[in-house]
Amino acid sequence: MSLVFRADExxxxxxxxxxxxxxxxxxxxxxxxxxxxxxxxADRILMKEIGSLRVVAATLxxxxxxxxxxxxxRSDPELCKIDLVVRGRLVVEQxxxxxxxxxxxxxFVDLSRPCGWSNASMSQGVAVMFPRSMLRLPPRDxxxxxxxxxxxxxxxxxxxxxxxxxxxxxxEHQAADGARLGGAVLDLLSVAMAARLGEDVRRVPLEPRxxxxxxxxxxxxxxxxxxxxxxxxxxxxxxHISVRYLYKLFEPEGTTVSEWIRRRRLESxxxxxxxxxxxxxxxxxxxxxxxxxxxxxxxxxxxxxxxVPPGRYRLERAGPVV
Numbered sequence: 001m002s003l004v005f006r007a008d009e010x011x012x013x014x015x016x017x018x019x020x021x022x023x024x025x026x027x028x029x030x031x032x033x034x035x036x037x038x039x040x041x042a043d044r045i046l047m048k049e050i051g052s053l054r055v056v057a058a059t060l061x062x063x064x065x066x067x068x069x070x071x072x073x074r075s076d077p078e079l080c081k082i083d084l085v086v087r088g089r090l091v092v093e094q095x096x097x098x099x100x101x102x103x104x105x106x107x108f109v110d111l112s113r114p115c116g117w118s119n120a121s122m123s124q125g126v127a128v129m130f131p132r133s134m135l136r137l138p139p140r141d142x143x144x145x146x147x148x149x150x151x152x153x154x155x156x157x158x159x160x161x162x163x164x165x166x167x168x169x170x171x172e173h174q175a176a177d178g179a180r181l182g183g184a185v186l187d188l189l190s191v192a193m194a195a196r197l198g199e200d201v202r203r204v205p206l207e208p209r210x211x212x213x214x215x216x217x218x219x220x221x222x223x224x225x226x227x228x229x230x231x232x233x234x235x236x237x238x239x240h241i242s243v244r245y246l247y248k249l250f251e252p253e254g255t256t257v258s259e260w261i262r263r264r265r266l267e268s269x270x271x272x273x274x275x276x277x278x279x280x281x282x283x284x285x286x287x288x289x290x291x292x293x294x295x296x297x298x299x300x301x302x303x304x305x306x307x308v309p310p311g312r313y314r315l316e317r318a319g320p321v322v
Contacts, residue, residue: 051182103150
């Protein structure tokens with residue numbers, strides 16, 4: 001990992017200002033407010049890129065930090081992050097919720113919305129940042145998952161916690177290793193967050209049958225994403241409901257079933273285009289793998305979603321051929 005900031009290497013009078021710049025460069029503009037005087041803080045920040053992930057390991061002096069609407073207007077990279085505690089405690093706030101995290105625990109944060117952090121004593125943690133579009137969950141669910149404690153000692157949360165704690169020590173021999181590891185982290189996170197959401201749904205008996213059915217629909221779509229014959233009619237028939245009712249299920253999600261299928265296919269294609277181990281696979285073959293066999297149609301969809309054609313996107317952003 002590369003050292004971004006170390007308090008004892010900075011002039012005492014300007015440590016807090018240097019710290020704010022370091023946080024802005026590695027995470028996003030955030031108003032950092034240490035509880036200690038400038039000369040007493042002992043923060044340290046290290047950073048590395050692993051595939052599509054940015055990993056930040058930090059030692060934090062007591063204090064608080066805020067991502068305010070003004071800072072979001074100044075810079076919104078459309079990133080999300082998870083904050084995992086290694087030592088000490090951290091409180092994460094967003095959307096009217098507050099998660100108190102102990103060692104091993106983590107919480108999800110959307111950096112495009114106001115949020116805050118606080119710690120009463122020295123703590124250590126690992127933050128993992130990634131584009132919001134790379135999570136396999138609908139936007140409505142992401143909003144419901146911010147600032148919820150995900151325990152690091154049970155279920156998928158324990159697997160993800162152990163993996164994230166090892167990321168700062170990861171030695172990346174090949175770019176393909178990083179791409180695969182980044183994908184594994186995001187896959188585990190999606191599962192852990194979906195499980196956490198399921199717990200909340202069970203506690204709140206609001207239309208439980210519809211929510212359970214919708215979860216089954218999402219899982220069905222993921223399994224059949226590469227099938228070009230996957231349509232709303234096929235999905236509805238497999239779940240013994242009408243197409244009209246299927247679309248009604250998706251209304252609260254802020255999207256339609258067709259839009260969700262298209263988005264998930266494009267996200268899967270984009271991830272493959274960035275994977276150095278697939279650099280020799282033609283763009284058309286990647287698209288066909290994810291249910292988009294018409295190359296011209298795929299190119300139009302991809303350009304509409306990401307502003308550049310898929311071939312150019314790969315050239316500009318993918319790692320070297322391995």
